[in-house]
Amino acid sequence: MQQANTPSLWLDRDRVEANIRRMHEHLLGLGVRLRPHLKTCKSMPVAQMMQAAGASCFTVSTLAEARYFHAQGLHDLLYAVGIAPGKLEPCAALMRSGCRLTITLDNLTAASAVAAAARQHAVSYRVLLEIDCDGERAGFAPDTKTLIQAARILDQAGCEVAGVMTHAGGSYHCRDRDCLRRAADNERDTTVLAAQRLRAHGFAAPVVSIGSTPTASFAGDLTGVTEVRPGTYVFQDLVMVGLGVCTADDIAISVLCEVIGHRAEHGELIVDAGWMALSRDPGNSDQDGQCGFGLVCDLAGGLLDGLQVRHVNQEHGVIADHAGRAIDLSAFPVGTRLRILPNHACATAAQYAGYHVMAADQDQNLYWERCSGW
Ligand SMILES: Cc1ncc(COP(=O)(O)O)c(C=O)c1O
Numbered sequence: 001m002q003q004a005n006t007p008s009l010w011l012d013r014d015r016v017e018a019n020i021r022r023m024h025e026h027l028l029g030l031g032v033r034l035r036p037h038l039k040t041c042k043s044m045p046v047a048q049m050m051q052a053a054g055a056s057c058f059t060v061s062t063l064a065e066a067r068y069f070h071a072q073g074l075h076d077l078l079y080a081v082g083i084a085p086g087k088l089e090p091c092a093a094l095m096r097s098g099c100r101l102t103i104t105l106d107n108l109t110a111a112s113a114v115a116a117a118a119r120q121h122a123v124s125y126r127v128l129l130e131i132d133c134d135g136e137r138a139g140f141a142p143d144t145k146t147l148i149q150a151a152r153i154l155d156q157a158g159c160e161v162a163g164v165m166t167h168a169g170g171s172y173h174c175r176d177r178d179c180l181r182r183a184a185d186n187e188r189d190t191t192v193l194a195a196q197r198l199r200a201h202g203f204a205a206p207v208v209s210i211g212s213t214p215t216a217s218f219a220g221d222l223t224g225v226t227e228v229r230p231g232t233y234v235f236q237d238l239v240m241v242g243l244g245v246c247t248a249d250d251i252a253i254s255v256l257c258e259v260i261g262h263r264a265e266h267g268e269l270i271v272d273a274g275w276m277a278l279s280r281d282p283g284n285s286d287q288d289g290q291c292g293f294g295l296v297c298d299l300a301g302g303l304l305d306g307l308q309v310r311h312v313n314q315e316h317g318v319i320a321d322h323a324g325r326a327i328d329l330s331a332f333p334v335g336t337r338l339r340i341l342p343n344h345a346c347a348t349a350a351q352y353a354g355y356h357v358m359a360a361d362q363d364q365n366l367y368w369e370r371c372s373g374w
Pocket residue numbers: 037059080081166167211212213214229230231232233
């Protein structure tokens with residue numbers, strides 16, 4: 001770490017392992033299958049750690065991820081972004097190459113496009129109908145007629161109506177454990193209701209797929225759910241700390257940077273990690289806003305009390321004391337190396353082509369590549 005290029009992205013393998021173990025034990029204890037979301041790590045060695053913990057099916061957020069992970073031997077993939085008609089031919093190509101790909105949709109136009117493409121390409125798309133459980137983003141209302149109409153359109157074209165899925169994005173606004181537990185119960189109840197309606201209309205709909213890291217962490221009863229798709233849990237981040245999902249000691253990625261100057265009149269440090277290195281994600285606006293664009297650690301990973309990245313430009317980050325006290329600049333001469341914990345792990349990791357990997361039992365650093373693009 002003393003010699004590495006800055007800014008660079010570091011992954012603590014022991015923490016990743018612990019995060020995977022904790023989530024997998026929790027969910028397997030609740031009797032559900034895990035379908036981890038790979039959008040956070042986008043890296044095969046991390047997926048292999050999930051496999052070692054028992055995962056055999058996965059979720060992706062781009063077709064680039066689907067192609068990358070399929071080429072590396074993962075064959076059961078859910079592409080969990082509503083399907084764009086223009087992506088149906090690339091999906092068919094993936095399926096023809098042996099990928100058990102499932103797609104999602106939440107409207108009749110998309111259902112008709114999938115039906116038309118199924119006839120045109122002579123493929124049977126496997127589809128989960130997306131349900132809106134909290135008004136946060138996309139999905140059919142669970143009690144709407146169009147849900148059943150979409151299922152019929154797909155079925156008549158020979159597609160497989162595999163079931164329903166949702167993502168409880170609203171859980172990110174919770175401020176206490178009760179709210180998180182309610183969000184988890186609501187995520188379950190909404191999808192189970194939608195699946196029951198499909199079954200009452202003659203569709204098998206065997207899959208009930210839910211998942212966000214906050215609700216997966218706080219779920220206590222998943223009766224009726226068949227699989228859960230957390231993603232951020234693998235690295236954790238400051239948003240998750242703010243929600244009470246984990247502690248800063250669980251965060252498994254950090255950005256290594258170096259002090260390049262001082263703003264002496266303000267008692268602030270300038271480092272070579274701006275938004276290109278950290279992302280511009282301000283974290284969760286519902287939280288107390290004490291993290292700025294990331295919290296600051298020493299090289300050993302110990303949090304430096306009160307220090308946060310207050311401002312970011314493209315390649316500059318300004319580190320200030322949260323309470324407005326002047327930092328003792330003599331403790332951080334130019335050349336000092338620091339590590340920044342991410343607000344949003346997916347966004348920060350996306351700034352890099354790969355991870356420098358550290359672990360307690362490993363002397364030499366490994367480098368694990370990530371896939372990128374769409
Ligand atoms: C469809 C879907 N499933 C699962 C997840 C995973 O949620 P989290 O990042 O909270 O683990 C996401 C996150 O955006 C998602 O969009």
